[in-house]
Amino acid sequence: MNKTVYIIITIALVIGIGIVFLGGSKNNTETGGSVQNVEIRDGVQYVTVNAKGGYSPKVSTAKAGIPTKLIVKTDGTYDCSASLVIRSVGFQKILAQTGEEVIDLGTPKAGQPLQGLCGMGMYNFSVNFN
Amino acid sequence: MKTYTFHVSGTHCASCKIFIEDTLNEQGFIKNARVNLKRETVEIETDSDQAPEILTQILTEKIKSNGYRLSVEKSATEKQSNDVIWKAIPIGLGFLILFFLLQKSGILNLGIGGQTTPVTSFIIGLIASVSSCLAIVGGLVLSLSAKVSQDNVSDTKTFVLFHTGRLVSFAVLGGVLGVVGSAIGINFTFTAILGLLASTVMLLLGLNLVGVFAKNKVALPSEIFNFFRRIEHKTFTPLIIGFATFFLPCGFTQSMQVSALGSGSFISGLLIMLAFALGTLPMLVLLSFGSASFAHGKHAPLFFKSAGVVVIGLGLFALLAGLAGLGIINPLFNI
Numbered sequence: 001m002n003k004t005v006y007i008i009i010t011i012a013l014v015i016g017i018g019i020v021f022l023g024g025s026k027n028n029t030e031t032g033g034s035v036q037n038v039e040i041r042d043g044v045q046y047v048t049v050n051a052k053g054g055y056s057p058k059v060s061t062a063k064a065g066i067p068t069k070l071i072v073k074t075d076g077t078y079d080c081s082a083s084l085v086i087r088s089v090g091f092q093k094i095l096a097q098t099g100e101e102v103i104d105l106g107t108p109k110a111g112q113p114l115q116g117l118c119g120m121g122m123y124n125f126s127v128n129f130n
Numbered sequence: 131m132k133t134y135t136f137h138v139s140g141t142h143c144a145s146c147k148i149f150i151e152d153t154l155n156e157q158g159f160i161k162n163a164r165v166n167l168k169r170e171t172v173e174i175e176t177d178s179d180q181a182p183e184i185l186t187q188i189l190t191e192k193i194k195s196n197g198y199r200l201s202v203e204k205s206a207t208e209k210q211s212n213d214v215i216w217k218a219i220p221i222g223l224g225f226l227i228l229f230f231l232l233q234k235s236g237i238l239n240l241g242i243g244g245q246t247t248p249v250t251s252f253i254i255g256l257i258a259s260v261s262s263c264l265a266i267v268g269g270l271v272l273s274l275s276a277k278v279s280q281d282n283v284s285d286t287k288t289f290v291l292f293h294t295g296r297l298v299s300f301a302v303l304g305g306v307l308g309v310v311g312s313a314i315g316i317n318f319t320f321t322a323i324l325g326l327l328a329s330t331v332m333l334l335l336g337l338n339l340v341g342v343f344a345k346n347k348v349a350l351p352s353e354i355f356n357f358f359r360r361i362e363h364k365t366f367t368p369l370i371i372g373f374a375t376f377f378l379p380c381g382f383t384q385s386m387q388v389s390a391l392g393s394g395s396f397i398s399g400l401l402i403m404l405a406f407a408l409g410t411l412p413m414l415v416l417l418s419f420g421s422a423s424f425a426h427g428k429h430a431p432l433f434f435k436s437a438g439v440v441v442i443g444l445g446l447f448a449l450l451a452g453l454a455g456l457g458i459i460n461p462l463f464n465i
Contacts, residue, residue, distance in 0.1 A: 006216040013223035020230045078254050079261060080381025085318060087457045092318045094388045097246070119318050120325065120379045121455030122262050122447075 055125035064110035083119035222439025255409015258382035269444035279425030295372025300407035308399020332445030339438030
């Protein structure tokens with residue numbers, strides 16, 4: 001009888017963990033869509049991502065086919081999001097605790113999203129180009 | 131001289147076999163004790179005239195504190211340990227949920243601006259010790275501590291050596307970073323691989339603590355356990371593991387390493403890293419000595435299994451994150 005109770009608690013906890021992992025990231029995506037973080041100045045497209053306790057917005061959408069730079073802003077960031085890895089452009093660096101890192105992305109092609117991760121792999125963000 | 135065969139419960143590993151045999155052979159009235167891991171029996175030769183029931187009681191007293199029990203009949207402990215695991219899984223999962231909720235809550239993303247001083251790095255150490263860094267460093271400390279306590283290695287000495295090794299190597303390496311001013315140990319691939327290694331160790335130890343190896347009889351070869359047992363007893367092992375935690379992937383540690391790099395002198399680099407390590411110390415000390423005190427207490431089997439569940443969870447998390455960090459798999463989550 002006891003065993004049944006524990007199994008029920010276990011199932012409830014597993015569902016809880018699922019919500020913690022999956023539910024949270026859905027929220028991030030939603031807020032990501034509403035933030036205006038892409039601007040074009042002097043023919044160069046700038047995509048801004050904040051890095052602190054994760055990256056926001058988690059998903060950005062930018063135009064393909066124009067020279068693009070990624071700006072990663074840190075503000076008293078000591079956690080994993082400061083150690084940034086972007087494999088597709090061969091970028092890996094531990095960012096300054098407070099500051100802006102400008103990363104040249106060249107001229108991105110449509111349909112090739114850019115993915116950034118923190119060194120331990122627990123935070124990530126992506127930029128879609130179309 | 132008589133020969134008895136008793137059933138023994140709790141023998142899940144080759145090192146248990148060695149421990150039980152050693153302990154039993156120390157008893158004056160026992161001439162020879164041999165544990166059969168597969169059948170979970172121990173065969174003893176004795177010149178004692180005691181009834182077998184009394185003998186099992188006397189001998190159980192000697193090894194009870196380590197979770198082993200002798201009986202004439204195959205005992206009902208099998209069922210009991212099954213119940214323990216059903217208690218342990220929700221307890222372990224509960225701790226995992228609390229941990230991940232804490233990460234999600236954003237409480238840990240305190241802004242600490244300005245210059246990095248030893249005081250700020252101490253505070254960052256405090257934060258780091260309850261952050262996702264805990265997944266790797268804390269998980270490793272928990273699993274190793276529980277294992278060390280379970281194998282009855284002199285745990286206090288081992289833990290003191292580990293924490294000393296950690297503090298000293300953080301201080302010295304921090305100082306070196308301050309002088310050299312270039313990146314040692316900040317190679318992403320290197321730290322990521324070390325992280326994968328650590329999470330594999332955590333998974334293995336976690337499964338071992340939960341007792342999967344014992345249940346399914348997927349015991350690791352006895353040589354490997356003997357090897358572990360030997361290095362567990364070595365003085366330098368905890369020192370080296372303490373040293374290695376400097377290189378484990380942890381955003382906070384890496385940020386501090388960069389601060390130490392930029393600090394420009396041996397002393398300032400040393401102070402930054404030492405203060406950071408001191409900040410992480412309370413939590414890690416709690417984990418190691420806490421597990422030791424549980425391990426010697428009444429609820430030891432429950433503790434080992436719950437710790438195993440926690441360690442498996444953290445190990446999986448660290449493994450998936452590490453693989454994503456290396457670009458081998460797509461990131462599955464964003465904690």
